[in-house]
Amino acid sequence: MPIADITMVTHSHAILNIALLSKRGKPFLHFYALLGAVLPDVPMFVFFIVESMIRKTPQRELWGSRYFMEAWQTFFDLFNAVPLILIVLGIGYYLLNSERLTVFAWSMLLHCGFDFLTHHDDGHHHFFPLSDFVFESPISYWDRDHYGGIVAPIERLVTLVASIYLFPRLKTRLARWSLIAINVLSLGSYLLFFLFRSR
Numbered sequence: 585m586p587i588a589d590i591t592m593v594t595h596s597h598a599i600l601n602i603a604l605l606s607k608r609g610k611p612f613l614h615f616y617a618l619l620g621a622v623l624p625d626v627p628m629f630v631f632f633i634v635e636s637m638i639r640k641t642p643q644r645e646l647w648g649s650r651y652f653m654e655a656w657q658t659f660f661d662l663f664n665a666v667p668l669i670l671i672v673l674g675i676g677y678y679l680l681n682s683e684r685l686t687v688f689a690w691s692m693l694l695h696c697g698f699d700f701l702t703h704h705d706d707g708h709h710h711f712f713p714l715s716d717f718v719f720e721s722p723i724s725y726w727d728r729d730h731y732g733g734i735v736a737p738i739e740r741l742v743t744l745v746a747s748i749y750l751f752p753r754l755k756t757r758l759a760r761w762s763l764i765a766i767n768v769l770s771l772g773s774y775l776l777f778f779l780f781r782s783r
């Protein structure tokens with residue numbers, strides 16, 4: 585799994601979650617949906633930076649064995665744990681009555697939900713720290729042995745549709761240009777990948 589796959593999926597999470605949680609007349613919520621969509625993948629970027637740039641671990645070892653080390657897995661799990669996120673949601677909704685925190689927690693839950701459905705043998709312990717259960721989805725967002733070749737283009741298509749829906753709801757020029765740039769880069773890199781592969 586090259587890093588490009590992780591980053592692609594992270595921005596899909598972001599666009600999809602912001603579109604799903606967006607409320608008319610409340611563009612300030614987009615930022616909290618973005619935070620919640622990205623946070624579960626942040627430990628993965630930390631892992632990649634520490635292992636590949638600081639410890640200089642070879643790529644194959646990186647995804648083949650280091651990724652599955654218990655310490656790293658626990659670090660990933662902390663940010664992908666449904667019971668912990670539910671606590672945040674409860675605090676946001678019932679205790680603080682904060683729409684911002686509630687949207688943030690919902691966005692994290694959505695991320696976990698999409699991950700639940702699209703990870704074959706690299707899923708997280710969804711119910712950390714209560715249980716070690718990991719769902720092995722029959723489909724994978726990247727693994728060609730588990731329909732990755734079908735799931736990946738669908739993911740890009742869904743992201744594009746969500747972007748078209750979201751665009752008029754974005755209020756700042758920065759947000760609109762970011763959305764366009766992400767889609768151009770994502771679809772462009774995907775098409776290039778096919779061009780080079782077919783040679």
Ligand SMILES: [Zn+2]
Binds near residue numbers: 699
């Ligand atoms: Zn994820």
